[in-house]
Amino acid sequence: MRTEELIQLxxxxxGPVPAxxxxxxxxxxxxxxxxxxGVLMVAVFGVRHDLVQTMGLPxxxxxxxxxxxxxxxxxxxxRRMARPGMAVGHAAALLAVPPLVLWAMAAGTLxxxxxxxxxxxxxxxxxxxxxxxxxxxxxxxxxASFWALKGAAPTRLAWxxxxxxxxxxxxxxxxxxxxxxxxASPFLAVWYLAGMALPTALGAVLGPRLLxx
Numbered sequence: 001m002r003t004e005e006l007i008q009l010x011x012x013x014x015g016p017v018p019a020x021x022x023x024x025x026x027x028x029x030x031x032x033x034x035x036x037x038g039v040l041m042v043a044v045f046g047v048r049h050d051l052v053q054t055m056g057l058p059x060x061x062x063x064x065x066x067x068x069x070x071x072x073x074x075x076x077x078x079r080r081m082a083r084p085g086m087a088v089g090h091a092a093a094l095l096a097v098p099p100l101v102l103w104a105m106a107a108g109t110l111x112x113x114x115x116x117x118x119x120x121x122x123x124x125x126x127x128x129x130x131x132x133x134x135x136x137x138x139x140x141x142x143x144a145s146f147w148a149l150k151g152a153a154p155t156r157l158a159w160x161x162x163x164x165x166x167x168x169x170x171x172x173x174x175x176x177x178x179x180x181x182x183x184a185s186p187f188l189a190v191w192y193l194a195g196m197a198l199p200t201a202l203g204a205v206l207g208p209r210l211l212x213x
Contacts, residue, residue: 022082025151026145028144029147030144030145030167032141037174037175040139041178047178047179059184062105063173063183066098066192067170067177069097070166077159077163077167084154105185109185109186124181126181131195131197133180134172134198135198137175138168138172141168142164144168145168149161153213157208159207161203161205161206161208162203165200168203
């Protein structure tokens, strides 16, 4: 078979790809990840008993905004990495802003605290389990994000996998905030980011293996 004939055969009945197909796949993956994390959180940890009262605290919403901002940054990275040949571009700036803002808040809190109180603000009461709890809740979104990427055409596979891991970690942290008792910004600046870093690193490792064409 000649090359021209092969090209014509492959192009037969080929229709246009929907313009927003990739975004729709990631939106579906995110919804599935949030739903899965919610079910897992209720089954394993439960919702904090004082959630209604806690919703009156600004830092509770700060946790949600921080996780949501990193989820948006992860989505922006994935939108670029899902298309062949695209660079990270402005997504790198989006990735940097939420941690920098949180670190600035944490530094301000620690500077105003007494020296004897600073370690308690960083460690809280759940530092041993928090990152692993977030990583656990990220599993549904992790699986769904890799499913979405498999339907795209990523070429920078480690970056694509890292983006999927970051999105899943941020969604896991978003749901975990409904259980987590910690409110101090120094704690969040260390252990929430550590929890998101675990699926991000795993995604970077698995990306070249699972997303290869």
